[in-house]
Each structure stands twice: as structure tokens, then as C-alpha cells.
Amino acid sequence: MAVPIDYKAEGIVFDLQRFSLNDGPGIRTIVFVKGCPLSCLWCSNPESQQRKPTLMYDAESCIGCKSCVRTCQHGVFSVENPNFIDYGKCTGCGDCVAACPAGALTIKGKTMTVESVIRELKKDVITYRESNGGITLSGGEPLVQWEFSTELLKACKAQGWHTAIETTGYGSEEAVESVFPYVDQVLFDCKTTNDKVHKACTGVSGEKIRRNAKRITELAHTIIRVPTIPGINNTEEDFESICRYAGSLKGIKEIHILPYHILGANKYKLMGVDYRMPAEIEPLENEDVLPLQKVVEKNGFRCVIGG
Ligand code: SF4
Ligand code: SF4
Structure with a gap:
């Protein structure tokens, strides 16, 4: 029996990015939704953090x-x-x-219905088909507007599209149970296994995230992605620990290393807030994280730099 879908459900969306290559298989359109309970020091989408426009x-x-x-x-x-x-x-x-x-x-950020987002996504349907791509829900944290995220993902599945989600894993149990049955691939952000560092850098404890990660990996195929930040989580010991954690979760076969960049720094100025990452911390090149890639591979995971 077909799942009922509320096409009139409304959410606040701040961007639709077409022809993306790094956020799931094939060529994808990314739907960015507003609201994030974390405030990572290095966040490259600070405009996503508030739920309102x-x-x-x-x-x-x-x-x-x-x-x-x-x-x-x-x-x-x-x-x-x-x-x-x-x-x-x-x-x-x-x-x-x-x-x-x-x-x-x-x-x-503007209010959109599921129907209006689907209308936009349909413009790229040939690209999804020919590249084995699909749509990726990102943010912000899509679990904040979880009712909207659920209806949108259901509607994408009804079109036969591959669905991916970029998530911090921070959300209510209700949100997790509602959203992930409609997700084909999870790109799960993992910053650090050290809770003190997690709290200091993201503003929240990692406890709820770890609890949700267990359930999410049972519900959908999951890839771990590590935003790799100098002085915070870029040592081989950090990655040994992340690999042990990934190994404790169901079905993780792949870890992506996302080298630190400062492409979002100017947005802070436009929003009238300070970029809190120290200026002396420089972006990482792919070659800087090659030793970390070796650690990941030595632990038996496939490793991609850049996602
Ligand atoms: S600043 Fe602009 S968007 Fe904000 S309340 Fe005033 S007119 Fe509206
Ligand atoms: S003062 Fe500046 S920001 Fe305001 S309306 Fe004129 S050009 Fe735009």
C-alpha cells in the first residue's frame, strides 16, 4: 500500500544546489533546510543555524x-x-x-511546501537517472524540521529517486524513527570521540548523537564523514579512536575525510558575527591528511578524501 504523503507540509529551505558531486552517489540536487542545534566553530553554513530566515x-x-x-x-x-x-x-x-x-x-531561508520542492527537484530528473544520482537533504540539521524532512523524503522515494541525508545525528528519537526509513544513504558527521572536545567545539555533548548513531546505522546504509580540523581532531590517535567508534556501529565500511576549509568565513561578516576559528589555523590540503587516510585504511575501512 502506498505511504500517505503530505505534499502541503511546509519547511524553511535556504538553498537548492544542483549538479553536486560530493554528497552521495552520482550527480545530486541538495536541499538545504534551516535550523541546527550545533554551532560548530568551523561551520561553513552559519546561515543555516537559525531556524528562521x-x-x-x-x-x-x-x-x-x-x-x-x-x-x-x-x-x-x-x-x-x-x-x-x-x-x-x-x-x-x-x-x-x-x-x-x-x-x-x-x-x-524561505517557506516551501513539499510540493514546491518536488517541482524544483523534477527539473534534474534526467541527471539523476543518467548518473545514478538523486537528492541529498542537508542543512542545518534535517532532524530539526523532521516532519517536513520526512514528507519530503517520502515524496522523493515515491518518485523513485535515490535519497541521501547529511546529518549530525542530533535529534529526538521520534525524528530518527520518522526520517531514516526513507533514506538510502546517510552521510553521518563525526567530529570527535572526546566528549569534552565535542562540547567545546560544537556547543553540545555527543551523548545523544552516539545513542542515535546506533539506531540510524540499523535503519540505513551509513558512511562516516569527519570534518578534519587542525588542533581539534587531526592526529593519528584521533583517527584511531574514530575508527574504533565506527567499528562499533553496524555496517560501517567507509569513512570520508573532509579537510578543513574556510570557504564559509565571509558569511559570518555578512551576518554581523565573528568567525570563531583562529586566523592562524590554515586550511588543509588533501596531501596533509594522507597519514590519516592510511590510519583509516589500516583499520579496514574504505577511505575517501573530500567525500
Ligand atoms: S530587516 Fe528586512 S527582513 Fe528584517 S524585518 Fe526589517 S525589512 Fe524585514
Ligand atoms: S542603505 Fe545599503 S543596504 Fe540599505 S537599501 Fe541602501 S544600499 Fe541597500
């Missing part, structure tokens, strides 16, 4: 016309404010974006 301001494009000051009904912009913008007051209505003649303002 997020205002971004590019001071370099601003021509100082003050249309936004006149337009915003919520007192977000003020020339008396030395920072010009009080981001905390923004409701995400988008009026200022429409009024800005310079394209200096953007809102990341």
Missing part, C-alpha cells in the same frame, strides 16, 4: 541610500547604531531586500 548584509555593496532604514517596520536599521544593523530584531519579512537598489541585502 536569516538577514545578510554586504557592506561593500551598500551605496548608503537608506531605503532599508525607511522600509523596515521593525527598526532593524539605524544610522545612529554604530553597527547599522540590529540583526536580533529582524523577522525575515524580506521588505528591505526588495527595497535595496544595490543588492546589498539578502534573506537566507
Whole structure:
């Protein structure tokens, strides 16, 4: 019997990225949903963390016309404010974006129905078919808006598409049981097995994640992905420990190493917040993580650098 699908279910989506090669098999379209309970120091999608739409301001494009000051009904912009913008007051209505003649303002995140996302995803259906690709749900953390994620994944399965999800594993039991039966491949973020380091770098303990990981690996084929950050988790000992952890979970055969990069650093500026990673920590090249790849392979896992 066909599973009922609520095509009118609504979620807040902040991007749809087509022709992606690194987020599951084949060529994929990634649906990025808002909201994340973690706040990783190195996060390259800081605009994903709030569940509500997020205002971004590019001071370099601003021509100082003050249309936004006149337009915003919520007192977000003020020339008396030395920072010009009080981001905390923004409701995400988008009026200022429409009024800005310079394209200096953007809102990341808009409400979409499952039906409207599927309509967009259908544009790439030939690509999915010819590349053995599909769709990948990312964020943010897709378990935050889990009701929407569930309906969207069900709708993708009803189209016959391969589904993948990028997850931190942080969510309620109810969310896990609801979402993962409709996932073909899980790309499971694992930062560290050291809980003190986990808390310090992500803002949350890893306990709930470890509990969920057991269940998620029972429900769907899972690949572990390690954002590899200098000074936090890039030693061979760190990776020995991650391999022991991966070996304790059901069916893990593959570990991906994601070398640290700073491609998202400028977004923090646009959001009026500081990028908390120390400037002296430099991005990693693929060759920097080759010793870690050896550790992973020595422990019997297939290892891909870059995912
Ligand atoms: S999105 Fe709306 S509330 Fe936010 S700054 Fe623009 S006009 Fe004001
Ligand atoms: S409307 Fe745009 S260009 Fe004009 S002051 Fe505001 S941000 Fe700057």
C-alpha cells in the first residue's frame, strides 16, 4: 500500500544546489533546510543555524541610500547604531531586500511546501537517472524540521529517486524513527570521540548523537564523514579512536575525510558575527591528511578524501 504523503507540509529551505558531486552517489540536487542545534566553530553554513530566515548584509555593496532604514517596520536599521544593523530584531519579512537598489541585502531561508520542492527537484530528473544520482537533504540539521524532512523524503522515494541525508545525528528519537526509513544513504558527521572536545567545539555533548548513531546505522546504509580540523581532531590517535567508534556501529565500511576549509568565513561578516576559528589555523590540503587516510585504511575501512 502506498505511504500517505503530505505534499502541503511546509519547511524553511535556504538553498537548492544542483549538479553536486560530493554528497552521495552520482550527480545530486541538495536541499538545504534551516535550523541546527550545533554551532560548530568551523561551520561553513552559519546561515543555516537559525531556524528562521536569516538577514545578510554586504557592506561593500551598500551605496548608503537608506531605503532599508525607511522600509523596515521593525527598526532593524539605524544610522545612529554604530553597527547599522540590529540583526536580533529582524523577522525575515524580506521588505528591505526588495527595497535595496544595490543588492546589498539578502534573506537566507524561505517557506516551501513539499510540493514546491518536488517541482524544483523534477527539473534534474534526467541527471539523476543518467548518473545514478538523486537528492541529498542537508542543512542545518534535517532532524530539526523532521516532519517536513520526512514528507519530503517520502515524496522523493515515491518518485523513485535515490535519497541521501547529511546529518549530525542530533535529534529526538521520534525524528530518527520518522526520517531514516526513507533514506538510502546517510552521510553521518563525526567530529570527535572526546566528549569534552565535542562540547567545546560544537556547543553540545555527543551523548545523544552516539545513542542515535546506533539506531540510524540499523535503519540505513551509513558512511562516516569527519570534518578534519587542525588542533581539534587531526592526529593519528584521533583517527584511531574514530575508527574504533565506527567499528562499533553496524555496517560501517567507509569513512570520508573532509579537510578543513574556510570557504564559509565571509558569511559570518555578512551576518554581523565573528568567525570563531583562529586566523592562524590554515586550511588543509588533501596531501596533509594522507597519514590519516592510511590510519583509516589500516583499520579496514574504505577511505575517501573530500567525500
Ligand atoms: S527582513 Fe524585514 S524585518 Fe528584517 S530587516 Fe528586512 S525589512 Fe526589517
Ligand atoms: S537599501 Fe541597500 S544600499 Fe541602501 S542603505 Fe540599505 S543596504 Fe545599503
